[in-house]
Amino acid sequence: MKEINQLAIVNIAASDKDPKTGMITSYYQVINPSGVSTKKGGSGGAAVYTYDFKEYSSGRFADKTSRVMPRLYYTPQIQCYIVSERYARQGILDLINFLERDPEHRTNVDIIVSDAPLSVVMNSFTSLERVPGRYIRSLFELHARNFHMSVFPSRLNDLAKGINFHQPTIIPILEYSSKQPASKADKLESINASKESMSFDDGAVFIHARMVGRLGVETKTVFYILNGKLEKFVEPIVVNGEKVDVEAQNVRVHREYDRSSSRLTIQVRADLRILSNKQNEMTVQNLHDIETAFNQSLKQKAKSFDELCKNKDWDLLGIQDKDVDPASWHQFKVLVLVNSKVTTIGNTGSSYKVEKSD
Numbered sequence: 216m217k218e219i220n221q222l223a224i225v226n227i228a229a230s231d232k233d234p235k236t237g238m239i240t241s242y243y244q245v246i247n248p249s250g251v252s253t254k255k256g257g258s259g260g261a262a263v264y265t266y267d268f269k270e271y272s273s274g275r276f277a278d279k280t281s282r283v284m285p286r287l288y289y290t291p292q293i294q295c296y297i298v299s300e301r302y303a304r305q306g307i308l309d310l311i312n313f314l315e316r317d318p319e320h321r322t323n324v325d326i327i328v329s330d331a332p333l334s335v336v337m338n339s340f341t342s343l344e345r346v347p348g349r350y351i352r353s354l355f356e357l358h359a360r361n362f363h364m365s366v367f368p369s370r371l372n373d374l375a376k377g378i379n380f381h382q383p384t385i386i387p388i389l390e391y392s393s394k395q396p397a398s399k400a401d402k403l404e405s406i407n408a409s410k411e412s413m414s415f416d417d418g419a420v421f422i423h424a425r426m427v428g429r430l431g432v433e434t435k436t437v438f439y440i441l442n443g444k445l446e447k448f449v450e451p452i453v454v455n456g457e458k459v460d461v462e463a464q465n466v467r468v469h470r471e472y473d474r475s476s477s478r479l480t481i482q483v484r485a486d487l488r489i490l491s492n493k494q495n496e497m498t499v500q501n502l503h504d505i506e507t508a509f510n511q512s513l514k515q516k517a518k519s520f521d522e523l524c525k526n527k528d529w530d531l532l533g534i535q536d537k538d539v540d541p542a543s544w545h546q547f548k549v550l551v552l553v554n555s556k557v558t559t560i561g562n563t564g565s566s567y568k569v570e571k572s573d
Contacts, residue, residue, distance in 0.1 A: 219248075223286035226263055226348035229297035229333045230273075234305055241276050242267045242297075242337040244347060245284070262345035265337050273313040294348030295325040296371060297336065297389065303328045303419060303426035311375050311424055325355055326371040328419040328426060331391035339391070339411065354415065355387075361447045368444060378424050381541065382533030385418040385438060388429060420529060428527060437520045438531055440513070441481055441551070443468035449490065452508040459505055460491040463555065472537055478548045479534060483513065488559035502557045510553040517551035 229242040244263045268279050280288040296314075298307055314320040329336050344350035359367035369387050377384035393411040418435040420428045430438065439445035449462050463485040471480045487509060494501055524531045525545050534544045 221287055222289040223280070223284045224292050225288065225290045226292070226294055226346055227297060227337070227351075228290070228293055229299075229329070229337050230302060230310060231299035231333050232302040232305060234301060237271055238269055239271065239273060240267060240269050240333070241273070242333055243280070243288075244337060245286075246346060262340070263347065267334075267337070273310065290320050293321055293324055294346075294352050295327060297327050297329050297333065299333050300328055300330045300388075300419075300426065303386075303421070306423075306425035308378070308424040311371065311378075314371065315375065322371040322375060324371060325351065325367075325369045325387075326374060327351070327369070327387045327389045327415070329389040329391070331389065335393075336389065336391055336413070339413075342412065351413070358415075362439070362444055363446045374421060374424065377421070380533070381422075381530045381535035381544075383427070383529055383531055384421045385430060385435060386421055386426075387415040388417040388419050390414050390416065420531075422529070427529070433516070434520060434523065437513075437516050440466065440483065441468065441517060441520065441532060443470070450509060450512060452505070452512050454501070454504050454508045455494060457493040458491070459489065459493065459508070461505065461509055461557075462488045462490055463509070464488055464558075472539075474539065476548075477543065477546050478550060479532065480550045480552065481517070483551065483553045485509075485553075485555045486558040487555050489557065492560075497560060502560070505557055506555045509555050513553045514551050517549070517553075521549045 223243075223245045225243050226246050227242075227244040231240045232238070233240075243266045245266065246263055247260055266280065266283060268276055268283075270276055270279060277288050298310065302310075311322075314322055339347065341347045341350035344353055355367050355369060359365045362368070368385070374384050374386060391411075391413055416432040418430045418432075418438075419426045420430060436445065436448055440448065446466050447462065447464050448466070449460060451458065451460050453459070465486045467484045469482045471482075472478075473480070487506065489505070492505075520531070523529070528545075530536075530544055532549065534547050535541045539547065
């Protein structure tokens, strides 16, 4: 039986590997119970403490922690894993296998790629959530609300399951807004929460557990839509020369393969909610114009997405995994059909205007 006051509860684990020497640097953020206490007078010191170790094998780190940490190294409560971009581009199959073999390491937690130095990311405090691991988990839980079944596909076992498939796995990229870590508690007293903060816009493209490139936030959104994972998203469009923002809801995707003619037809249906409309008046014709503009916008993005897939040799639609000859998937024509309907327009049909008196 392990007593909680005997444990060094790891909140985040991060790894970097030097491509020249093979040296692995691992960082462990350990929760400080008195630092996160909600009792009066219970807050003592930082919410977490970060330890870093260097070794040539991941299996040696647990033993090495016992020489520095006065408590037992404990990982079952880990919130996420972070790998450096250079480690990801070398391939992280060794890390996945190590974590899968260890019964105390969880693989149903999020994994992210950091394009900022781990020494900066792992030594930074976060706003609103004192514990960085909870901060990341809370962000991903908010993202998950836009996905079918409220599942954001960013877990380590999502990456592990995709190892033997042709379709790449997309993993979030952590970007940090400063070159310096927010390593002091006075960061929590700063009103500017965007300074020295984390964000997750781009996605890392993994094929067979190795990062081969990255997708921008817009392309990443199209990836999730066409693969039937995203249930809700916001789309900016232009209608009659004016900007309109709509939220696509209840997104449904149906895919149909015609192998005899080498064609994949993707049908996308969505209900639209108008978020912002700069048109002077709202009419039935305007609603149809909004639907048409949305359909055309998504079809154009899907066309660009298909071109990207073939130019980069990334089968982001998973065509080869549907019994299609790997040598001929590039010749597959992708036809995207979009059908949308405005179902919510807000409380007023037209915008307010200032009437000028004579």
